[in-house]
Amino acid sequence: MQKWSQVRQGGGAKGYNFTRSALKPTPNDSTLLRVNPAHSTDQGGRFRRSMKIVILTYHSHHVLGSQYANNDHIAFAEDLDLITSAGYRIKSLDHIVTTLEARKRGFPKGGDQNFRYVGLTLDDGPVFDVEDFTHPIYGFQRSFLGVMRDFLTTPSGRKQPDLHATSFVIASPEARHVMESAFDEEYTFLSPGSLGDGWWEPAISSGLIAIGNHSWDHLHPALVDVAHSQRAHGDFRQVTTVEDADLQILQAARYIAGKTHGTAAPLFAYPFGHYNE
Numbered sequence: 001m002q003k004w005s006q007v008r009q010g011g012g013a014k015g016y017n018f019t020r021s022a023l024k025p026t027p028n029d030s031t032l033l034r035v036n037p038a039h040s041t042d043q044g045g046r047f048r049r050s051m052k053i054v055i056l057t058y059h060s061h062h063v064l065g066s067q068y069a070n071n072d073h074i075a076f077a078e079d080l081d082l083i084t085s086a087g088y089r090i091k092s093l094d095h096i097v098t099t100l101e102a103r104k105r106g107f108p109k110g111g112d113q114n115f116r117y118v119g120l121t122l123d124d125g126p127v128f129d130v131e132d133f134t135h136p137i138y139g140f141q142r143s144f145l146g147v148m149r150d151f152l153t154t155p156s157g158r159k160q161p162d163l164h165a166t167s168f169v170i171a172s173p174e175a176r177h178v179m180e181s182a183f184d185e186e187y188t189f190l191s192p193g194s195l196g197d198g199w200w201e202p203a204i205s206s207g208l209i210a211i212g213n214h215s216w217d218h219l220h221p222a223l224v225d226v227a228h229s230q231r232a233h234g235d236f237r238q239v240t241t242v243e244d245a246d247l248q249i250l251q252a253a254r255y256i257a258g259k260t261h262g263t264a265a266p267l268f269a270y271p272f273g274h275y276n277e
Contacts (some may be wrong), residue, residue: 060128125169171252182222
């Protein structure tokens with residue numbers, strides 16, 4: 001499970017907020033679940049009928065083979081068909097957030113109370129989200145954007161007129177540069193330049209992918225220095241002060257906004273799924 005928040009792109013030391021924490025389900029409300037279906041041990045229950053909203057997450061740098069469980073490009077393509085056949089409608093995260101906020105207030109008369117939505121999210125921001133590439137072992141890989149475009153030409157795709165995904169990117173250029181050469185070969189594949197930011201704005205212009213905030217440097221274990229007062233690595237729960245939150249969230253939001261000329265989505269995904277109250 002991963003908690004989500006909305007962040008403002010400007011402001012001072014408190015230029016972020018968590019007003020969209022409605023996306024964290026309460027104990028009695030299994031409305032939202034964020035999972036990577038390719039890595040789930042409960043693949044038969046990926047789309048349980050009791051769930052009104054499911055948020056799925058994919059990593060375009062997770063290419064360890066040519067099967068559903070070890071290649072997120074294959075999983076992503078298969079899931080688009082599965083989502084549709086299960087009767088879910090794919091919606092943008094912004095639409096889902098708006099729906100959840102309306103649900104908390106009580107739907108207006110005539111509102112859609114029988115929705116069953118899926119939100120698609122992409123993590124960490126490799127260019128493979130939008131550009132095809134050739135893996136040195138497993139060959140050609142269709143980008144997530146390419147998969148979405150292909151899907152829209154199919155009968156199933158024509159049932160998903162609102163097809164959309166949000167890519168949550170890491171802001172720090174220095175951190176991304178280190179990550180490109182320090183990735184975990186047992187989980188991911190990266191190459192020089194694969195975590196660049198030149199593709200962010202064109203992705204938004206495609207109308208199929210939004211760009212969201214995945215922190216300044218992810219507190220990534222491979223980094224010598226991270227933007228944190230205690231130099232915490234690998235545990236985003238250690239972001240407990242306004243100052244550290246500004247370094248990780250607000251600083252990232254401003255950088256991403258600058259690179260996208262203010263067109264990035266005002267959404268934040270916590271690294272590692274770690275959050276605190």
